[in-house]
Amino acid sequence: MMDKPTTTLKAIESTPPLADLDRICDMQEGRMAGKIFWDSEIYEQELEKIFARCWLFVAHESQIPEPGDYVATTLGEDEVLVVRQKDRSIKVLINACPHRGNKVCFAEAGNARGFICNYHGWAFGPDGALRGMHESGVYEQSGFDKSRQGLREARVDSYKGLVFATFAADAPSLADYLGPMTWYLDVILDNDEGGTEFIGGCIRSTYECNWKIAAENFVGDILHAGWTHDSAAQAMLGGSVTKVSELPESYQVNWNGHGYEFARDLVGNAAVLGESAINKYLHLHSPKAAERLGEFRARMLGAVSSFTVFPNFSFLPGQNTVRVWQPRGPNKIELYTWVIVNRNAPAEVKEKWRRGAMMTFSPTGVFEMDDGENWEYCTKTSRGKVTRYQDLYVGLGMNSRLSDTELPGNVFRGQLNEANARAYYQRWKDLLQARTWAEVPDRNGKLD
């Protein structure tokens, strides 16, 4: 798919960075201030310098197979439509009318020949072009130029089924943005020749938490699982969560704020679904996956692992839950949750994953219930004037970097580590500091 630069978007003015960024976040020292989860000035900076700037996940291609198919989502708090075009390419259009700004599409998904604004009847094609309107004669009399009044477009690109968009004309290409992390993404996206698809539907829920605490949890916080999720593991398996410190081999890897943490136990994550059909599928499929990915990655398919693509797109291999932590203010998110499966997996296995993912990681999921409360109170305690400036410890696993490894990215020994969290917050800080993409420093190879 073409990575086409924006033509109709007006650039937004870059604001100066916050004066106290070092106080808020110092990853060399492994500390940050509680304020990072609460402050509304920080949040405004994030909307501008992260969400209006980074490549953000918008859809899986399987959600919009046919021309005219669309799904609605948001880039930060900006509402957009992801629309399959006649030529099979995908456009991401701002879901706001260029006349007075009304929303032009109110459905979350569907198939449309175009979008007609409810207010004064401006009618747009699936490509966003303004085609006509109610009382079009009066516009003609005033020399109106339809060609300049289409729905605004974001840049779009995709990686193996995952569609991303960005508002930033100066952002690197998606390939450069993801960098070597695609090697790890392929564990999920490319372990089978048929690729992947989303199961239908999206579950949305609302948390009173900062978006970063959730994204950080998936970037590299398996540490919490053995403690937080004991009750769910007891319920699903009749025993505790895998003791991560006892796994023979595990890593954290990161690159430009993206992070994957993983063991190579093949079914550690998947096992908590308590579905033998899924474990069996993974065992049978692993040798086939090895032909595509090699032995090393074939052992990661459903292993104890999690991933965040900076800033807010996460998933859990094995449980196959995919999620976006949509920012809705400094202390609120909407969580969009989907289930991803191999397109060629047997129907009964897909069905087990559909149910299993929801049973464990959804608003009714026995695992997710204990996460929610943690994230909300990590956020809420930071509202105190004093708490806001107290240090939070992010120092676990300093000096655990591996230099004698062939693995791509910045590689760290052991999953019980805060290396990925530090890299995540460092990237966050670098983006908040930089006025343009060109100013964002390259820290790869330089992380401790």
Place this chain on the structure above:
Amino acid sequence: MNTLELVTLEEERAVQAFLLREARLLDEDRWDDWLLMVSERIHYWMPGIENRRREDARGGFNAEHMALFDDGYRELQRRVARFKQPSAWAEDPPTRNVHLISNIEVYAGENPGEYRAFSCFVNVRSRGLDEQYQIAGRREDVLCREGDGLKLLSRRILIPNATLPCKNINTFL
């Protein structure tokens, strides 16, 4: 089933009593007693609500799509098992529940000894000092006779919300 066939007053009263008792057991955290009211053949389903246009044939929910509950007996047992774990940190102090049940309509079921019941609910939960969540919805149940009493054979729960206004549903509806 196209026609709704009324049942006797005694039968209607028995079904109403069942639904109200069920709500009370949940409010009292008596999950094991609640499970005893559920048939082992249960299908307990709460589909995710999709905000689609009227002309969209896919409709507002779909059996093959994602759901909040899509459970058999084993899944309900697992959920109850978590509630009862001492390490269910987010249940201690406990969540306090009120389940209000109304708009009860009782009709004959498809098979002898079965009833079809419609009802509405409002579930109010509070946690900690100040958290409060309210979910309202409609239910369509099938109750059956098993052994000496009524059991819940299937339940479909529809809420109006396409986005859940809270972080979880840590109860049954």
